[in-house]
Amino acid sequence: MSKSKRLMELMIAVNKRKKFTVRELAEEFQVSTRTMMRDLQVLGELGLPLYTEYGPHGGYRVLNERLLPPIMFSEHEAVAMFFAYQSLQHYGALPFAEESITALNKFYYYLPDDTKEKIDKMKQRVVFWTPRRHTVNPYLRPLLDAALQQQMLNVVYDSKEGAKARRIQPIGVYSHNGYWYCPAYCCLKERILLFRVDRILQADPVEQAEAEVSRADLSQITIQDWFKPQPSEYRSDPSDGPLEIVVKLSTNGVRRCRWEAYFGDVLQEEPDGTGTLRLRISESEQDYYASYFLGFGAEAVVTEPPGIVERIREEVKRLTDAYRN
Incomplete structure (x- = not known):
């Protein structure tokens, strides 16, 4: 096996594991431990964030900010991927705003010059327009994280009745007409309500022990369920037929x-x-x-x-x- 192919397969292997040792990898790839140490050093220089743990039970770990292995794209796929990223440019807020910009810049930088020229010409003919709203969404990412982790939040929500404290359990977030929305189970109303993200003035995680008392089982409810005509069992209030x-x-x-x-x-x-x-x-x-x-x-x-x-x-x-x- 060539060194370049071994490094690519090694990157895939270590990304899949929570923990590993040099000896384990050396045996798997049938190389010496010295060669494997050099390969891991090369991956570290390429940007793979490796963490070393010393001691009898030590080894290596890959930190959360992992470096994903290279992926081969055709020219048409590359253009499609670029415009998929570029379609986000008009949003005033994104839950992964900085990451989308750096990903787009990296993707464009490594394209061949003729592909870049093709994309530059298409940018003058194609645009994905979304109304840019002059709103602040500081809690967009925390709401998404809470939905992923099935976590409850204490929020202050500015509705037409004024700013009030609520305890919610987000289902997810979606964007419509330039605004971000978050369907969430509201403990006060005991049903799922829709919250506009820019109207959330404060959001803090609820302590685990306290959250267990009021947490609803939303594991089977996805953001797509919010758009279905028939409400879920949590969406209707029995007194609100x-x-x-x-x-x-x-x-x-x-x-x-x-x-x-x-x-x-x-x-x-x-x-x-x-x-x-x-x-x-x-x-x-x-x-x-x-x-x-x-x-x-x-x-x-x-x-x-x-x-x-x-x-x-x-x-x-x-x-x-x-x-x-």
């Missing part, structure tokens, strides 16, 4: 609703281009959807439930009075 919104849509209203992935399974289109939207929500979401569909103007007319219809009428009257002066 589900309602069905019925909305009559013009052709322009149908086009707007097509943009929302959440409406995909509940939008019924007619041959003439008009449509009907039937959406199940909880009682507490009426204000939000009244305001949302009011923004459609005459392109969307809510016919059910009466509570939302009345809210929209009151808001229309308030707007009419405001513009009458």
